[in-house]
Amino acid sequence: MRHDRNDFAAFYTESRDDCLRAVLVRVGDLDKAQELVAEAYARAWDRWPKVSRHPAPRAWVVRTALNAHTSWWRRRRREVPASDHEPATAALAGGEPTGPVDPAIMAALQRLPARQREVVALRIFLDLDTARTAEVLGIAPGTVTAHLARAMAALRDELSPLQQQENQP
Amino acid sequence: MNDDDVMTAVRQPLAEVHMTTPLDDVVRHGKSLRNRRWLRGTCGVTALAGAIAVAAALLVPGGSSTPPPWTVTKVSDDTIKVSIHDLRDPEGLQKELRADGIRARVTFDSLSTPPSIRAHDAHLPKVCIPYRGTGGTFPDNGNMGSDLGYGYPTNIEFTLSTSDYPSGSGIVINAAAAIRIAKGEPNQHRTLVRTWRVVDTPKCLGS
Numbered sequence: 001m002r003h004d005r006n007d008f009a010a011f012y013t014e015s016r017d018d019c020l021r022a023v024l025v026r027v028g029d030l031d032k033a034q035e036l037v038a039e040a041y042a043r044a045w046d047r048w049p050k051v052s053r054h055p056a057p058r059a060w061v062v063r064t065a066l067n068a069h070t071s072w073w074r075r076r077r078r079e080v081p082a083s084d085h086e087p088a089t090a091a092l093a094g095g096e097p098t099g100p101v102d103p104a105i106m107a108a109l110q111r112l113p114a115r116q117r118e119v120v121a122l123r124i125f126l127d128l129d130t131a132r133t134a135e136v137l138g139i140a141p142g143t144v145t146a147h148l149a150r151a152m153a154a155l156r157d158e159l160s161p162l163q164q165q166e167n168q169p
Numbered sequence: 170m171n172d173d174d175v176m177t178a179v180r181q182p183l184a185e186v187h188m189t190t191p192l193d194d195v196v197r198h199g200k201s202l203r204n205r206r207w208l209r210g211t212c213g214v215t216a217l218a219g220a221i222a223v224a225a226a227l228l229v230p231g232g233s234s235t236p237p238p239w240t241v242t243k244v245s246d247d248t249i250k251v252s253i254h255d256l257r258d259p260e261g262l263q264k265e266l267r268a269d270g271i272r273a274r275v276t277f278d279s280l281s282t283p284p285s286i287r288a289h290d291a292h293l294p295k296v297c298i299p300y301r302g303t304g305g306t307f308p309d310n311g312n313m314g315s316d317l318g319y320g321y322p323t324n325i326e327f328t329l330s331t332s333d334y335p336s337g338s339g340i341v342i343n344a345a346a347a348i349r350i351a352k353g354e355p356n357q358h359r360t361l362v363r364t365w366r367v368v369d370t371p372k373c374l375g376s
Contacts, residue, residue, distance in 0.1 A: 038188075
């Protein structure tokens, strides 16, 4: 058990920031992302003998966090009083990204469709290859490639004007 | 900007984002999840708070005082009322609905069902196709199906009309136990019932 805990501690230390960033890209809210990722790591510790043998433990953590987010969103959609529903919907849809990150970047990411955001999160922040990304998301590798291409094109359109502004004297 | 530039532009601003939850908190919460799973596995029931009482009732010799897990009551010529009290015997409910003229596939997921096969937060089974035909007044929410509500431990009632399921269609019903965990609030044990109107195919609804 001591050996397991040391292994888990090492895994947590070296992977937690990447996993948080990947989940943040998807959910758009830093507090919510922290909560989801903490929950996912707790579940990883609960199932450490299995997770430690997983071919991509970081992907397991991110997938678990995103599944928890989906569950949370579906419950909130039903349970939040009607007067609160619109602001919650807007925040989750990415209308109002929160947190210390550059708001322009977060807004650009949140304007991507959810699936494209997931592909960006796994390919860019977890550095997973196409095949592993496809496996985690349950889609075909060709679909991953297509989503990534569209996401890159959309982000390029959004970010290029910003870069030009920064480069101007 | 090439793709590498885009990736750098996206990665860089998030470089200052760090996970602040201490390892000890994560390990402690993971241990509590493990303890909860052990308790559920030992008792074999769907809710912690009512688990001991329900388990004791089920273990009474003879079990004659055990209420039925569900009931189906005829409301009118083509309408029946389904009441689910406990997540047991989905096969029996499925058989009963078919006898009443509704092609049905019924699954129940308790908390002891391994997460890998629980349908609680899953979409409609991939082998099933939503029915988009006309006929009936089924509230069609597409793949999300219709959430019929929560009950604790389980007391869900809903009506079904055979006219809502014309030939070529059927219903998939999944009832699942879950624990709602919200910060600062006690855990709530709930049952969610979700239904989908589907195309009647052997893969989805069987023979």
